[in-house]
Amino acid sequence: MDKTKGTIGTREFIAIIILTIGTKLADDTPSLFFSSMGSAAWMAPIIIGVTTILPVFFILKIFAIYPNKTFVEIIKEVFGKYVGFFVLFALWIFQIYALIIDSSIYTDIMGTMYFNDTPTIVIYAVLISVAAYGAKKGFEHISSYAWIIIAGVKVTALTVLVLIVLQGRPEFIFPLFGTGKWEIIKGSTSYISIFADLFYFAFIASYLKSTKVLKKGMWIGLAFITIEISTAIMSYVMLFDFNGIKLIDYPYHESIRTIQLGFIRNTESLFFPFWLIATFARFSFYFYISVLLFSTLFKISQKEFIIPILATLIVFFGMIPETPTFAIYTLRGEFLKLVTPVFLFLPFVIWVLAKLKGGSINDKKKAAE
Amino acid sequence: MSEQLSLDPISLKKETISGNLQSTMEIFNSFYSIPINSDVKVRNLLIGGLNKKASIIYISTITDSQVIENQVIKNLLLNSDDSKEVQDILSTKTIKNVEIIGDILKEINKGNVAILVDGHSIAYIIDASKFQGRSIEKAENEVSLKGPKEAFNEQAVANISLIRKKIKNESLIVEITPVSVRANNELYILYMKDLVNDELLQSVKERVNSLDVASIQNLSLLEQFIEDREKSIFPTILNTEKPDRAVAYLEDGFIILLMDNSPTSLVLPATFWSFFHLSEDNYLRILFANFIRSLRILALFITLFASATYISITNYHVEMIPTDLLLAISATREIVPFPSVIEILLMEIAFELIREAGLRVPSPIGPTIGIVGALILGQAAVQANIVSPLVVIIVALGGLSSFAIGDINMNFTIRLLRFLFIISGALFGFYGMAAVFTVILFYMLSIKTFGVPYLSPMTPKYVSSKDTVFRKLLQNQIFRPGYLKPKDMDKKAGE
Numbered sequence: 001m002d003k004t005k006g007t008i009g010t011r012e013f014i015a016i017i018i019l020t021i022g023t024k025l026a027d028d029t030p031s032l033f034f035s036s037m038g039s040a041a042w043m044a045p046i047i048i049g050v051t052t053i054l055p056v057f058f059i060l061k062i063f064a065i066y067p068n069k070t071f072v073e074i075i076k077e078v079f080g081k082y083v084g085f086f087v088l089f090a091l092w093i094f095q096i097y098a099l100i101i102d103s104s105i106y107t108d109i110m111g112t113m114y115f116n117d118t119p120t121i122v123i124y125a126v127l128i129s130v131a132a133y134g135a136k137k138g139f140e141h142i143s144s145y146a147w148i149i150i151a152g153v154k155v156t157a158l159t160v161l162v163l164i165v166l167q168g169r170p171e172f173i174f175p176l177f178g179t180g181k182w183e184i185i186k187g188s189t190s191y192i193s194i195f196a197d198l199f200y201f202a203f204i205a206s207y208l209k210s211t212k213v214l215k216k217g218m219w220i221g222l223a224f225i226t227i228e229i230s231t232a233i234m235s236y237v238m239l240f241d242f243n244g245i246k247l248i249d250y251p252y253h254e255s256i257r258t259i260q261l262g263f264i265r266n267t268e269s270l271f272f273p274f275w276l277i278a279t280f281a282r283f284s285f286y287f288y289i290s291v292l293l294f295s296t297l298f299k300i301s302q303k304e305f306i307i308p309i310l311a312t313l314i315v316f317f318g319m320i321p322e323t324p325t326f327a328i329y330t331l332r333g334e335f336l337k338l339v340t341p342v343f344l345f346l347p348f349v350i351w352v353l354a355k356l357k358g359g360s361i362n363d364k365k366k367a368a369e
Numbered sequence: 370m371s372e373q374l375s376l377d378p379i380s381l382k383k384e385t386i387s388g389n390l391q392s393t394m395e396i397f398n399s400f401y402s403i404p405i406n407s408d409v410k411v412r413n414l415l416i417g418g419l420n421k422k423a424s425i426i427y428i429s430t431i432t433d434s435q436v437i438e439n440q441v442i443k444n445l446l447l448n449s450d451d452s453k454e455v456q457d458i459l460s461t462k463t464i465k466n467v468e469i470i471g472d473i474l475k476e477i478n479k480g481n482v483a484i485l486v487d488g489h490s491i492a493y494i495i496d497a498s499k500f501q502g503r504s505i506e507k508a509e510n511e512v513s514l515k516g517p518k519e520a521f522n523e524q525a526v527a528n529i530s531l532i533r534k535k536i537k538n539e540s541l542i543v544e545i546t547p548v549s550v551r552a553n554n555e556l557y558i559l560y561m562k563d564l565v566n567d568e569l570l571q572s573v574k575e576r577v578n579s580l581d582v583a584s585i586q587n588l589s590l591l592e593q594f595i596e597d598r599e600k601s602i603f604p605t606i607l608n609t610e611k612p613d614r615a616v617a618y619l620e621d622g623f624i625i626l627l628m629d630n631s632p633t634s635l636v637l638p639a640t641f642w643s644f645f646h647l648s649e650d651n652y653l654r655i656l657f658a659n660f661i662r663s664l665r666i667l668a669l670f671i672t673l674f675a676s677a678t679y680i681s682i683t684n685y686h687v688e689m690i691p692t693d694l695l696l697a698i699s700a701t702r703e704i705v706p707f708p709s710v711i712e713i714l715l716m717e718i719a720f721e722l723i724r725e726a727g728l729r730v731p732s733p734i735g736p737t738i739g740i741v742g743a744l745i746l747g748q749a750a751v752q753a754n755i756v757s758p759l760v761v762i763i764v765a766l767g768g769l770s771s772f773a774i775g776d777i778n779m780n781f782t783i784r785l786l787r788f789l790f791i792i793s794g795a796l797f798g799f800y801g802m803a804a805v806f807t808v809i810l811f812y813m814l815s816i817k818t819f820g821v822p823y824l825s826p827m828t829p830k831y832v833s834s835k836d837t838v839f840r841k842l843l844q845n846q847i848f849r850p851g852y853l854k855p856k857d858m859d860k861k862a863g864e
Contacts, residue, residue, distance in 0.1 A: 268689075269686035277803050
């Protein structure tokens with residue numbers, strides 16, 4: 001009587017997209033744009049969002065050709081056995097690298113902003129253990145979890161936004177084009193890969209109720225996160241001005257330290273738990289995708305056994321940089337630039353190959369029916 | 370016959386009775402150890418008219434003597450017509466013919482009367498059972514202000530009658546099935562034939578029939594045998610003592626289990642929301658109902674988080690408190706020798722002790738417990754500088770709130786989880802609490818009871834009347850819960 005298999009609906013899917021990518025507004029992602037674009041940094045998510053329409057469009061096209069296959073099967077089919085393996089392996093490396101770096105940053109946020117005395121490894125271990133537990137439960141439960149918490153997370157985020165706008169100075173967003181139009185284009189297009197998670201959502205398409213859910217979820221999710229991150233960045237500028245913000249690594253956390261809510265002078269502990277539960281959702285999904293890719297790559301049927309091993313490895317690798325605030329920031333920036341072309345062109349390449357190869361097979365099948 | 374007696378009792382029970390009354394009675398005498406067994410009675414008589422010897426066997430403590438005297442013995446003795454069959458002589462409402470010895474024994478054990486007639490190789494079974502028990506009383510655990518007050522009692526027949534009173538429809542099925550081997554405990558499975566999902570019904574029946582236990586006295590024991598996760602902290606089967614609530618579930622396509630000796634019914638499969646709801650929620654007008662729902666969810670969060678939040682704030686997030694309050698807290702904490710987590714744990718455990726002892730204490734000494742609890746553990750502890758006054762307030766608030774979760778099982782769940790949050794808050798502040806919260810939520814999402822996800826219809830989504838945290842207008846509750854896959858989704862059509 002397993003009635004939940006493949007029952008992830010649009011709302012759960014949108015929720016996990018928003019929490020996975022939207023949470024980036026509350027880590028060091030905004031800082032990537034401030035240094036090169038100044039007060040115009042809020043334009044970057046919009047440019048990125050508009051550009052991302054292309055890869056998302058091709059991802060959806062691919063699923064139109066192969067509606068009943070998983071993304072792994074599609075990649076293996078269009079690239080062949082060996083190249084397919086290589087592509088999947090590369091994708092897994094990108095994914096696990098992102099997971100290590102991002103979790104390291106989040107641990108650093110907690111360590112520097114909230115728990116100065118707690119050893120880093122303890123914070124890190126708790127974060128990854130919870131993510132591993134979520135990954136073990138599977139994608140259905142991760143997305144359901146996202147749906148349950150999203151209302152709380154977004155209501156508090158909206159409260160923060162309103163408080164920032166009320167207590168900040170709107171005129172700080174000028175000059176509108178910050179460091180110049182060319183700089184904006186250059187600065188934002190290098191980091192298109194901050195939305196690359198959308199590509200990884202293709203791997204769980206087979207868990208969704210239908211491809212319609214995938215389509216709807218991707219578009220609504222993309223629109224939402226674009227507006228959300230852009231608004232958030234704009235609000236940070238209003239609060240700190242473009243010079244001040246360049247000195248700040250984690251603008252969201254500095255913001256909730258700066259704003260006041262009535263008689264509560266220090267609101268950060270009020271908003272911190274909601275940021276945390278969103279963070280857990282994000283890393284559970286990241287972890288899940290890593291496990292999924294790893295187990296399909298090396299044909300491991302019992303995923304439960306690789307989860308503790310991966311978790312331990314992630315903590316150890318993530319602990320290597322000694323000053324994560326700076327080291328990881330640089331590592332992440334360079335990595336994002338590296339992945340950008342992959343994320344931009346891989347869906348297109350797969351689609352072209354699928355059109356050449358799979359399309360004909362599909363037509364034959366249809367003709368046979 | 371002596372060879373039949375020499376058989377062992379188990380194989381003898383499978384034999385049929387012979388037409389020889391004397392030898393048959395020897396078998397029954399040996400089974401019931403007559404005359405040592407004092408309440409098993411045998412009445413020998415000669416049927417008038419037919420001129421045949423007959424024996425009547427029954428257990429006097431569980432039978433209705435009126436029925437035996439007026440409808441059985443009187444008719445048999447006073448008959449004068451020699452052409453009548455035994456069935457036609459008796460004026461009882463039911464009569465059943467049974468041949469197998471084991472089955473006859475079962476009927477007698479249930480309080481029925483067996484009539485054995487010389488020359489007849491069947492026994493006539495007359496329905497005459499009358500067990501002693503309570504009458505129908507008010508619900509004690511599920512108090513409601515509006516709506517029906519009557520509650521189930523320990524007699525399944527009375528309970529079924531209460532349910533039939535509310536559903537006057539032929540599609541309400543009452544199935545009976547034995548659940549234990551030795552004590553012959555019977556389970557009543559109630560469902561609406563035209564609503565219940567057959568797969569669900571089948572899996573419930575399979576689980577019940579697969580039990581191999583000597584005795585299951587009542588539903589509280591059965592519940593533990595048939596639930597999905599025996600060791601889980603979350604209950605998955607709902608207990609309710611109110612027939613109106615059971616009927617509401619029946620009409621949504623749920624399955625109800627009833628048993629003798631249980632002043633309650635089991636509702637399955639139960640989701641988290643069924644533990645959260647009360648029947649009162651639907652009886653009150655929508656605004657008031659949702660008001661008490663919001664109070665209940667607030668109480669749930671206070672119970673879970675109040676003490677843990679206090680520990681987290683005082684240990685890790687001090688800057689959050691306004692300075693004046695912080696100074697006030699630290700002034701009261703100054704003279705207390707313990708860290709705040711010890712303080713909280715002391716009071717929490719004291720509260721749990723008062724609660725448990727208060728429940729078990731014989732009622733004449735009851736008020737004493739209140740005095741001891743309130744005065745000594747509260748006020749005196751503060752005066753002795755063992756705990757600070759704020760801690761007493763917080764623990765009392767949390768303890769009080771926990772009573773707003775009416776269901777006994779869920780109440781335990783919440784009370785135990787509270788300690789988990791206290792420990793995690795003491796270790797990692799809000800970070801630990803958020804981590805534990807996440808893990809618990811993941812765990813809850815992974816629970817399935819008879820194939821139904823625990824938090825549905827919130828997530829995963831199913832078509833339903835969306836009765837989760839808040840309820841909708843009764844006019845808008847037009848769907849049965851989709852996670853049960855009922856045969857008829859629409860509450861209006863087909864009725």
